[in-house]
Amino acid sequence: MTPDQPASAVTPLVTRMTLAQQIREALVVRIVSGEIQPGERLVETRLAAMYGTSQAPVREALRELEAMRMVETRPRRGTFVRHFVQQTLRESYVVRAALEETATRLAMLAGTVPLDALRREVKAMRAAARTDDAVAAARASVAFHRHIVDAARNELLKLSWEALQIEARTSVTMVAAEVKLKDIARDHAELLKSIEDGDLETACKHARDHQWHYADLPHDAHGRARRTSRQVS
Amino acid sequence: MTPDQPASAVTPLVTRMTLAQQIREALVVRIVSGEIQPGERLVETRLAAMYGTSQAPVREALRELEAMRMVETRPRRGTFVRHFVQQTLRESYVVRAALEETATRLAMLAGTVPLDALRREVKAMRAAARTDDAVAAARASVAFHRHIVDAARNELLKLSWEALQIEARTSVTMVAAEVKLKDIARDHAELLKSIEDGDLETACKHARDHQWHYADLPHDAHGRARRTSRQVS
DNA sequence: GTGTAACCGATTATCGATAGTCGGTGGAGG
DNA sequence: CCTCCACCGACTATCGATAATCGGTTACAC
Structure with a gap:
């Protein structure tokens, strides 16, 4: 009986992940699967375009990957996939x-x-x-x-x-x-x-x-x- | 606490650190010194105003603090200083x-x-x-x-x-x-x-x-x- | 009174644009 | 031929503005 829940038809409760988190997940998969090679550079703007978001969420995702030690970031240089050999x-x-x-x-x-x-x-x-x-x-x-x-x-x-x-x-x-x-x-x-x-x-x-x-x-x-x-x- | 009033007029010279890093350092000091109490909320916009930057670097600093487990972030809720008791x-x-x-x-x-x-x-x-x-x-x-x-x-x-x-x-x-x-x-x-x-x-x-x-x-x-x-x- | 739904102010998440920095490049000088 | 340096294009760091949410509050029907 609660008809409201304004116009936005669906916001599946389960999809409460932020964009940054979604991007992080996606990148983790692509890295461990080897689709993205070790040493490869991850360009923020390129990823943003690829995922259809702005640079901000991508940046945040990269930071999280860095905390996980899957990538390495050199300030003003860029971030690179680590060779975790x-x-x-x-x-x-x-x-x-x-x-x-x-x-x-x-x-x-x-x-x-x-x-x-x-x-x-x-x-x-x-x-x-x-x-x-x-x-x-x-x-x-x-x-x-x-x-x-x-x-x-x-x-x-x-x-x-x-x-x-x-x-x-x-x-x-x-x-x-x-x-x-x-x-x-x-x-x-x-x-x-x-x-x-x-x-x-x-x-x-x-x-x-x-x-x-x-x-x-x-x-x-x-x-x-x-x-x-x-x-x- | 101390309202607007750029923490430090300038940090002019050999600033090889990014703004985000500087903010992080500053926050670490304020937290371990007890100036910011455990449980206290860190409002991004407020901090940005306090340090005279935009929200972006503050956000990044908070993420790093989270990785260090000094603060806790609940998505869309805000970030809080942990009681690391x-x-x-x-x-x-x-x-x-x-x-x-x-x-x-x-x-x-x-x-x-x-x-x-x-x-x-x-x-x-x-x-x-x-x-x-x-x-x-x-x-x-x-x-x-x-x-x-x-x-x-x-x-x-x-x-x-x-x-x-x-x-x-x-x-x-x-x-x-x-x-x-x-x-x-x-x-x-x-x-x-x-x-x-x-x-x-x-x-x-x-x-x-x-x-x-x-x-x-x-x-x-x-x-x-x-x-x-x-x-x- | 009690419970519920729409409203509100505050704050986060995200966007699009811009400033500045980095590595590389090609020409001048040796 | 090799080195040095201003210039160029690509990207990151940062900004200011906007969209979306959250918790709390209020109005209203029982």
Whole structure:
């Protein structure tokens, strides 16, 4: 019975995103998909024309991408897509390891580990391995780790972790490193087991090694394999 | 607060910074100094008038502050200074612990720990303790940890760590006000010692506990005592 | 009184236009 | 041939104006 809602027929409640946010999303997709190459320059006016907006929202979107470290801006120079090559990838695994080890510790100490959810994700990984569905496996893996990070109940930790753009990177790695999906499921199952066992230090170390392991995998086409000096403890 | 009245007549010379950056700096100072209270709203147009610019640079500055987590922006609502209270402070220590433990591990594995520099900072802390100079002690402490993070040679780790600094910096000072400066020097000296000794796991654990210790200290005026559930040691 | 819808003032999001800066270019000087 | 420098075209940083929204408030029918 409320006939009004002035003339503008539809403003779908869901589309409450600002233009800047929409543009950011679009650019993220184009960058991770490789449509826009690393090193390429993003010209504000050109993008504005392309998306049919003015320069302002584009500029804001670029700023957000910069905060995500997907692009680099030199004042008065322009903004460029970063080469986040294997180096960065490797680095990100080490940082993830640090954060996830701590998340594991916090969650176990607080007794908030969502074991059921974790078991569910492992199950999903096994299913993905059977159907050879890398995307599904990646999604389950990210979900697994996110559950742990959430369980730590530390907002700042969560933010830092999310800032690493986990999803974008894992899928890239899995493809690039050609990890056997079955191994992924197995690794996570082992990690889960040590958490279930309740041995804090062992589980934490396991959480850390889990990521350091990936940092050691060959990420690039040149396939330099190295698993050496690291042997932690 | 101070109405119209361009904050500074001109910032004439070697202004290699963009207006947005200058505004950001100014706002950071006003926020950490408490001139702008937590929860307070930052009105773009008002700030623009105050600094004698248009809305655009102000907007950009606010975005950057948001990335730093000093303010919070609700689309179409406005941006507000965050109450980064003890909760966040405590959280930041835990995240720092995670990153610094890993930094210690990486630096020791790579053999890049700048022992001399670390010794120098400890010495500075002792001097600060003697003259009861909390600011100097805080500065030396930050420098000490930064040396380690730098030595890890992991750009992403460094970035994540620096991102914490805004909050951490203020908190260090606050805590320093309550912690005996001599204890700070002693704690760092002990950490340094375990690094010099070369025992990787002990040093890492020490690095972690070093920060968790601060997380447990009472940070607020209400002096809520620490949680005891942490049998991490 | 109570709940609802249109109205209002304040403020953000976006636009279109302009000023200034940056890197590159081609000719003059050596 | 190589270097230096004023000039040019392309873009970013910034401006001033406008469109759209939001929260609160008021008028009005029950």
